[in-house]
Amino acid sequence: MYASIYFPSKKEIDAKIEQIERSEISMITKSLEASYILTEAFNQLKAFILSYKFKDEEEEIFFFKDAKPRFCSRLIYYRKVYNIEMNRPTGSDKQREYLSEILNDINRYNCKRLDFIRYYRSSSSHLDSLYFLRGQTNAEQYLETFRHEFDQNFSTNCDFKVAKILANDMLSAYLMDEIELLTDNGIKIFTNGFPASKITWLGSKAELQEQIFSWDSAGTFGKVPLTQLFDYIQNVFNIQLDRNLSRSFDDLKIRNSPTPFLDKLKNALLRRMGRK
Template identity: 35%
Template sequence: MKKTTSTFNRYKKTIAIIEKSNLKNVKTLKQGITISREYLNEFSSLVRSKSFPSKKEEITFFKYQKPYVEGRLQYFKKVHNYLLEKPVSGISKQQKYINNELNKLDSKKCKQLEFVKYYRLNEDKLDHLYFLRGIDQLELFVDTSHHFKDPLFTTSHDFLVSKIIAHDLLIKFYEKELELLKNKNFKTIIEEVKPDIFNDLQWTGTKTELIELIFALNVSGCFRNGNADIKKIVKVCEELFNLDLGNIHKTFNQIKARKKDSTKFLDKLVVSLSKEITFEA
């Protein structure tokens, strides 16, 4: 049906703006919820007023188009509830809360694992049973709430697809939240152990020189006998000297690609220290 496809394309363009916005803003989420509901109502009116030209188009609508909208409606509502219910303080409490939410999502997915596999593998051999209206076989209804849904705007599995879509979006959102909390916790630890004396400590060499030094110290076994995570060492140096070292591996590759003086900064350190030792003597 051309009208449903046109409406679907309009929704994708409109909701893309919301998804790129700050989804931790309650007003933005409410806007996403409102828009999604409006488009679902528009879909409902279109489907009631006109029949689909073919079974293929009906399957496309109930397998892809309607769940795309309804999945985002569920997603926005879940994130909205998360913002209102999550602990307001304590990084460990917030992390525990998110992990509990992730466990709930995994538990729900396991209950419909066979259909989840069917959908993710993009199979279609049972689409005529799952995504056409009027299939009166109750054993197909894995989501019992569908028994009371509008039969003109519902198939046995379209709502389950929307749940899968919402699930995937929520997983990405929660994982991003955990990563932000992890970084926030790391910065808090750095601030706690960083004495005031380091506040004005400034690295006045080049960033390339610092990266050369970091790699040299790490491969020499100076940090945890060579078992330290290079990213963590870099993060500590960035926090300590209040700078951004950028892509350290790209810079290190440039150092290795030098035709000569590949250890230019280390050689400079040796010369400077030798001069100081000689002077002191």
């Protein structure tokens, strides 16, 4: 809707982040480099918004409820991952305990904000003017302590809260993956028996994500966690997908045609059968 106004270089930023994620460097270096890129882009976004006049309240709410949080969540995520990896202990038991405690912290954070999380995830809008317009009195029970880059002209009562929730989604997936990949010696391995020879997915990322979500919805692979299924498919098909599964699914839901790839597969099979 309005996203291209605020992020004219979004494709360039996404390409840089994807290149970093694909590179053969440590997670500490990846998260640090990604943070640098996103911090610079964040500062540019802030400068733009401070000189920009929203067309109406609807546009302002969209920016602070959707556009800014989705961008800031990535910056929060990479900064948090950097800190996690910098302080990560040695030894499998200590690492599992360390990562599990961080995961518990995320769950405690979410539990204290369940009402707001339900409001946001249910796409409710009746309190949007209080939550996502600037200059409103804060009526929230839990105030965020984060004040880095805080500016009343660039912040609302809840835009950071949304960004933190989205970042926590990504962090939870990251932490669960890391816990699963630890062996008794503290060495990360894939335990699912990946094939020695990979084949490369030639379709779009959105098409593959649509397929994976459909498999998970139908329980095709049993009780395999969605994050584990994503990791396995990424490895087998030699592709890097968005780690924010919640955002990926939201993107699928808002498309005019919700299942274009599944429809394409069905039509291709019917033509092969001579039934179309």
